Amino acid sequence: MSSPLRFSIEAKCSHSEARVGRIETPNGGFDTPAFMPVGTRATVKGLMPEQVAATGSQILLNNAYHLMLRPGDGMIAERGGVHAFMRWNGPILTDSGGYQAFSMADINAIDDEGVTFKSIIDGARVHLGPERAMVVQNNLGADIIMAFDDCPPAAEPGQEDPGAATAFRHRLEVAVDRTTAWLKRCVQAHARPEEQSLFGIIQGGPHEDLRDRSAAAITAMDLPGYAIGGVATGEPPEEIHRIVAHTAPLLPQDKPRYLMGVGYEKDLVRAIQAGVDMFDCVLPTRNGRNAGAFTSTGRLQLRNARFKEDDGVLEPGCDCPACSGGFSRAYLRHLFISGEMLGPILLSQHNLRHYQRLMLDIRRAIREDTWSLLYRAWPVLGSGPAALSVADGARLDPSS
């Protein structure tokens, strides 16, 4: 299938499956591994597009589900698509809306045609299926669009109840096969393959055999990229890592691999070491709006009284507008305690810059084999996997 997406791998890690690359789209390129800020309703909450770009973010994500319901994908199409609408000149990725439709909506029916639910805006009956998801995303006009997948809410109900576990496994089997069938219909329905690159999504929940089955079926279709879906919906980090480490190698080496909705810094590094190239997550912006600041040594909750007279910046040496601008923790706390918008604005920029500085350092670690420096500079990552520690002499330094 013809695609406007070009993926080039520029360096590979000698210790792991990690790789550094570059993805070019019709609206510009981005370096991988890449972290994509979430701009649900065609805005990264609280930030001007230039401020998002200044964090080092090169591509962002919009949510098809929200934009379809309001202001409407047809309305956005008439305005020239999401890039023109939100004034973001770089690459954009849209999800299919499936995840939200299956997890957030007041659902009336799920069947082989898709999901029917009540609109959160006006209660109207809305149907979303593979064809409609393609129309919506063709209207929105993002550079990368996602297949409509069947993603049942992930929290496995009653693990001690064998009946429930069996029922949930059966539901996941249905989801795997339905996702394959829907992907074929998405490929058929996709009306702008010369401008927008459609990624397939692997399902299968926690079951490795279902992941195998899904990956085999999805990668049988030649697509510009593949995503791992159905993770990071509440499972512990070890469980995320197990699924990702199993699934990533099942995807083609020469195509971008996108892990949807993950995650914390450690989760990203482990997924990158398993060969993942792209990430999106609400954590930096959502936590930032709630006074949670990411730092290299862990997270700060700025409402805490211990910051009341703290004249330090969030993270010494950080080049974000909050830190380089000299805004103290005491001032930031004052903003949050007073309900002032500038608090979320400054922390969202800091947190996104934190993630993008981490991605910069990870890309350097892959290129230059400087993993030990990475773990030293980012204590929040822990001491790293044992395999890396052994292979990497610097890790023997007891001070690191």
Add this chain to the structure above:
Amino acid sequence: MSSPLRFSIEAKCSHSEARVGRIETPNGGFDTPAFMPVGTRATVKGLMPEQVAATGSQILLNNAYHLMLRPGDGMIAERGGVHAFMRWNGPILTDSGGYQAFSMADINAIDDEGVTFKSIIDGARVHLGPERAMVVQNNLGADIIMAFDDCPPAAEPGQEDPGAATAFRHRLEVAVDRTTAWLKRCVQAHARPEEQSLFGIIQGGPHEDLRDRSAAAITAMDLPGYAIGGVATGEPPEEIHRIVAHTAPLLPQDKPRYLMGVGYEKDLVRAIQAGVDMFDCVLPTRNGRNAGAFTSTGRLQLRNARFKEDDGVLEPGCDCPACSGGFSRAYLRHLFISGEMLGPILLSQHNLRHYQRLMLDIRRAIREDTWSLLYRAWPVLGSGPAALSVADGARLDPSS
């Protein structure tokens, strides 16, 4: 009295009392007539300091009342004052807190010592009087600080009731004399006259004889500047204009004149023509947060359905980040309808820039006698006062 404030008048209008000048303070200078954005809690809501500066704002206002209650003026003093705390490198003015204490607070007592009220933060009993207002403002460290004045809420109760009107006039007489007595105490208590310039405030409500009495007493004290208080609390524009036109000429020619809390564009122009040099008002930022956009032809309410598919910017030719960035009215409406912070952020910048572009044009009109161009470029100002129309040939153009 020694003062670090230098005021130079650079041009005078040949048609009116308007003048163009420059005020220098220890933290930089600003051009007059000047419009000061309101940054109540040491932040102009939703904007980075650099974004405030980019609107052309050269000085801003902080509210002593709010900052005294939270995070506390002593805490801010320990952090180096409001400039360092909020990272604003230009001049700052603080009000005395009197206006809020008299109008917003749950008041326990008002007497010659000041006002005692319950804190809106924790219900604690707080006293504010002339000495305390100086301590607070000395702690906050603004370049221009305001006298603690007795400003009774302005809405005149029961004008048809002669008894109520007499009682209110008596209250205003008390306020005038108390404000004079308190100013003497403020001058005595002011501990940083070499760094901070104390302005006196004229009271007297709508009564011209009381304004005369107040102006005579206040200007008898040699201060770096004088303000007109007790207006713009609900009266019609004609009433504001009558009071300002009467009071401004009572103030020294060679000192800055500051009209507190005013106002709409027309109100500013009329006050400037009466000889006023400085203004502050919440309108551009407060209206902006509520989807109200100022334009040269009037205000837009962006929630209105008529903007749903409006691809135009707020004001063609405006150089604010919203207009020059190409954000459409349709997109801005979407942001407000969706409750997205970026809506208030963009409109606050646009509205502040609107005010600052107006001030630029007014300063040019004064310098170059181009009032006709001003009224033509800003239809929201109306056709201008009759005196100017007659004196200014271009106003005879029926198309203008």
